[in-house]
């Protein structure tokens with residue numbers, strides 16, 4: 001979502017102030033950090049990055065007036081407070097206000113300083129954004145933002161705001177614009193994407209499953225994926241879509257966060273381990289080839305050695321293809337911040353490493369099952385370091401750094417090409433193979 005937002009900021013400022021991207025901070029006139037608050041010590045990292053950039057630009061040209069902005073969830077959470085630690089910052093705004101950037105920039109150019117805009121506006125920012133950009137063959141489309149779940153460790157409901165869904169027609173129009181410009185793969189985005197509940201012009205309610213069906217009907221859409229889902233917002237229609245909508249990737253990312261009911265309850269996730277497993281079983285029944293990924297938080301308050309072992313057994317039994325593990329960091333303003341029975345940093349790290357080690361073997365075992373199979377791969381890019389080799393993705397992966405297919409082809413390929421690839425080797429996350437047809 002942040003990558004999408006950053007791209008739209010560029011589109012906006014290109015249109016309003018004819019700004020364009022440059023290669024280095026020294027070349028820039030305006031430097032914006034679009035921030036995420038989820039990662040550990042997010043605030044500290046932003047302040048240290050701001051300090052680094054300030055020094056870098058000062059050294060490069062002490063006379064030049066660089067304009068600094070901080071957007072995203074740290075901007076939203078800090079607001080005007082941010083100026084106390086970084087007084088040279090000119091603009092602070094949140095993820096729901098970046099469409100005000102051209103106006104804020106005008107004010108800075110007129111001599112105003114330290115502007116902040118973190119009120120969650122009543123108008124939709126999407127109405128103020130320029131029409132879909134030329135985003136190539138793969139494009140993200142936000143369909144839902146914010147979250148009403150208030151998990152006790154998470155700041156998203158406070159920084160992105162309450163849950164809301166874009167109207168169906170707006171989404172379809174955006175998808176159509178994107179496919180007209182060459183997009184073939186559409187990624188539907190939302191903080192809690194499967195809580196999507198939008199309406200069409202006739203007032204017909206659409207959940208995510210119905211929206212996916214509508215998107216699949218847009219001419220030119222070859223692949224659809226969506227991220228990120230919540231187990232408590234799963235439904236049978238969404239599961240059926242995996243069997244019935246050929247364009248939908250056979251991949252689901254369904255974070256559970258803990259393998260212990262007691263911890264899940266403390267996190268207020270709104271589901272149990274057994275309920276989660278029921279959804280996984282249904283997904284596998286309806287779409288036996290589906291690959292699954294999940295996220296886990298290690299070291300949540302109250303995670304005893306016994307509960308951690310429960311998590312480990314859960315992972316070994318469920319065997320996800322991919323796993324995102326995060327070390328718990330307590331965020332001020334969340335309910336978990338004051339929870340007792342904190343786990344020491346050393347123990348958190350140790351458990352994290354143990355978890356990742358266990359997953360490495362599972363991932364490799366799962367990936368090896370693809371050897372000898374033929375996968376339809378969409379080409380992302382040509383590898384710079386290896387001749388006749390490309391990077392692409394099969395229907396089992398979404399857009400990530402890892403989880404790619406390394407494709408060997410003597411024939412020149414271009415981004416967006418679809419080829420059949422026979423898998424010859426498997427690694428922990430990636431696969432490699434040779435083109436057998438195009």
Ligand code: SF4
Nearest residue numbers: 147149150151154156
């Ligand atoms: S569902 Fe996701 S975004 Fe919402 S509060 Fe929980 S972790 Fe945060």
